[in-house]
Amino acid sequence: MVEDDPTDRLLAELAETILRIARDLDPHAAGLDVVPLTGTETAVLRWVHRNPGTSPSAAADATGLRRPNLSAAVRSLEEKGLVRRSPDPADQRQQRLEATSLADEGVGRLHAYWSGRVRAALGDDLAEAGAVVDLLDRLESGLRAH
Known part of the structure; x- marks a missing residue:
């Protein structure tokens, strides 16, 4: 039995703790x-806000989304006034994604x-907050890779 x-019990408890914290921090x-x-x-x-001017391909790769799912999410975010697309100045065939001021305000309230x-x-x-952030970032990256 796992x-x-x-160690498995500790890791399962870590996952449960993360879920409880996420629930307690739910802004809605x-x-x-x-x-x-x-x-x-x-x-x-989150990706677009942290990476202004990102391409849809980069956003799909970073979030682990298939392109059709990313496109649907971007359309919805555009409709909500949170993201805008613009042509890439270096290659007009490509698009860049930017967060809007409405998104910036919402992210500011969340933070x-x-x-x-x-x-x-x-x-x-x-004192340990930075180390915890580093650990959780590693966990997130590792989960995405698998």
Whole structure:
């Protein structure tokens, strides 16, 4: 049985803890004024916001989405006023994706909400926060690779 291995139990508990934290940080449950997004839209918007001028191909690769799914998410984000497409100045046949000011405002509200909740939960003991972020980034990258 997998659960007999202490390391497996620890890793399963890590996954459960991440899920509980995500639930506690859900901006919609808190009534935060942000545009509701699907998980796919959230992943695409996060990538576009962090990588202004990204191409649809790069966004699909980074988010692990197939091109048709990415295209549908980008269309929906455009309709919600959160992403805009523009021709690539170096190659007019290619497109670039940019987050809009509405997206910037929403991301700003989310970041303020999340940092406030996390700071309230941890107090001034933030010494290990950077190491935790690094670990979770490695976990995310590893999960995407498999």
